[in-house]
Amino acid sequence: AQKITQTQPGMFVQEKEAVTLDCTYDTSDPSYGLFWYKQPSSGEMIFLIYQGSYDQQNATEGRYSLNFQKARKSANLVISASQLGDSAMYFCAMREGSARQLTFGSGTQLTVLP
Amino acid sequence: EAGVTQFPSHSVIEKGQTVTLRCDPISGHDNLYWYRRVMGKEIKFLLHFVKESKQDESGMPNNRFLAERTGGTYSTLKVQPAELEDSGVYFCASSHRTTNTEAFFGQGTRLTVV
Numbered sequence: 001a002q003k004i005t006q007t008q009p010g011m012f013v014q015e016k017e018a019v020t021l022d023c024t025y026d027t028s029d030p031s032y033g034l035f036w037y038k039q040p041s042s043g044e045m046i047f048l049i050y051q052g053s054y055d056q057q058n059a060t061e062g063r064y065s066l067n068f069q070k071a072r073k074s075a076n077l078v079i080s081a082s083q084l085g086d087s088a089m090y091f092c093a094m095r096e097g098s099a100r101q102l103t104f105g106s107g108t109q110l111t112v113l114p
Numbered sequence: 115e116a117g118v119t120q121f122p123s124h125s126v127i128e129k130g131q132t133v134t135l136r137c138d139p140i141s142g143h144d145n146l147y148w149y150r151r152v153m154g155k156e157i158k159f160l161l162h163f164v165k166e167s168k169q170d171e172s173g174m175p176n177n178r179f180l181a182e183r184t185g186g187t188y189s190t191l192k193v194q195p196a197e198l199e200d201s202g203v204y205f206c207a208s209s210h211r212t213t214n215t216e217a218f219f220g221q222g223t224r225l226t227v228v
Contacts, residue, residue, distance in 0.1 A: 004156075035216065043123075045205060045219035091157065100209075101147060101170065102217065104157040
């Protein structure tokens with residue numbers, strides 16, 4: 001079974017609007033961490049936001065927020081006020097228990113339209 | 115502070131040849147990870163170093179892949195002999211010993227085996 005599922009291969013959003021990128025996860029470990037990374041066309045992976053499984057509040061970092069719904073096992077990324085520079089591939093990832101490595105989803109290609 | 119640096123950024127080699135990829139982690143980061151994204155697939159974990167020790171190499175695909183981190187600083191990933199299916203983007207990431215959150219990624223090495 002897929003550990004991380006990103007069901008949107010591609011998304012379009014108008015500049016200045018908000019967009020939600022979906023991510024669902026599967027784990028039986030009560031302790032885990034969820035990550036979102038951005039990969040622009042230049043290739044580097046940029047860390048955006050982190051949510052721990054025991055965190056009570058949804059994580060926020062500037063225009064990025066993580067809509068964490070534990071019972072549904074979803075960790076959607078919300079980007080507010082989209083900018084042209086937000087066009088990139090976005091990856092959701094998970095770290096389970098004491099493991100140090102990340103398990104990635106297949107990614108969502110976001111295109112921001114002017 | 116310099117980020118994670120990977121060399122080369124691109125490499126094109128013939129099947130059967132040897133290629134060595136290099137990763138320079140962020141200074142002071144004990145954890146170093148190698149990941150790989152084969153075309154059209156998810157980013158997959160290869161292995162994890164803590165300083166110079168291999169902590170987890172469960173993701174290494176076969177014995178044609180050899181990773182080293184002598185002295186606990188930079189790391190190399192050698193593929194010998196390379197096969198067509200080894201083509202993809204190889205990412206290196208590093209994190210501080212005590213962090214439970216983000217790992218910082220390099221820009222990746224795009225390997226093409228022809």
